[in-house]
Amino acid sequence: MEALYIDKHYQLVVECKQGSKKACYELYRLYSKAMLNVAFRIVNNMDEAEDVLQESFLDAFNKVKDFRQETTFGLWLKQIVVNRSINLLRKRKLEWVEMENEQLENIADEETCDDDEMLYKVAQVKEAMKLLPEGYRVVLSLYLLEGYDHEEIGQVLNITENTSRTQFLRAKRKLSEVLKIKGVA
Template identity: 60%
Template sequence: MEQTLYLDRHYSLVEACKRGDRKAQYELYRLYSKSMFNVCMRILNHMGEAEDVLQEAFLDAFQKIHDFRQTSTFGAWLKQIVVNRAINQLRQRKVQWVEVEEAEYVGEEALLQDETEWEVERVRAAIQRLPDGFRTVLSLYLLEGYDHEEIAEVLGISESTSRTQYMRAKRKLVEMLST
């Protein structure tokens, strides 16, 4: 099977990093740190942990830069490292996932039929108040673009648990925002 190679706009920086260029590492850090920090915050909801995870993820990326094969963009590759690190940090908190039967799954579409316009800050604050499991699944699905199969694999839960956590997170979010 033929693999697609992506020509990344930061290709020259990645190549310089592979040669050990510290300035190139700093430049990649400068370009990606803010967005990757936001990913950490959406998953962890704790500034100190997010900062630590971000630093560890960049260290991992720079140590493993020779493994980057351009089958995705550098940003996508880095984001995967960041998400995995954040999820591992979350696991260290011993998040309790609620296993449920597939039969409990209710159609997601019905929950938010009446799309009311809420202020972005109010929604962001409500998401931050969600329990870790709910917030993680909701963030990965809505904000990071993962599907339930990918979420299940990354978090080590069943696909139905991912769907249920997502459904419950949306329900809880609607409840929080309607009060």
């Protein structure tokens, strides 16, 4: 089943490279929702996330002939979306605070709960993340939700790895405070 999925996406990319508008539309249909979520988690504004999404797909389709398929189309597109989102934040003149020698903390112990309770808590955490300062939210999103490590975050955001770690730790503390106020933590 997974091979069929990969083959279908591979074929769509091939057709898109050949100029098929239908294949491009199908790729858009398959990936747009997930990529909109990625953009929204970074920019925290739906209108801007939609703009990032459209610009990202335009970039992808304009550069699809350069896509060598060494990775999946989805991963390649996600990198475009993340870069576009970060560029938008830079345009907002996002200021990063660099702190040296900050101690790393252990991630809070996981609680055991049923699936419904877990989904409810995840939704509350995502809502609380929207209340964080932009720098904190971006690093936290890239690290926890998008799976980037601090070195990669540093490269993408043009900050040091240590700054990424610092922002992450501060974001966790601030998120914990927000969740306590909301009665979640």
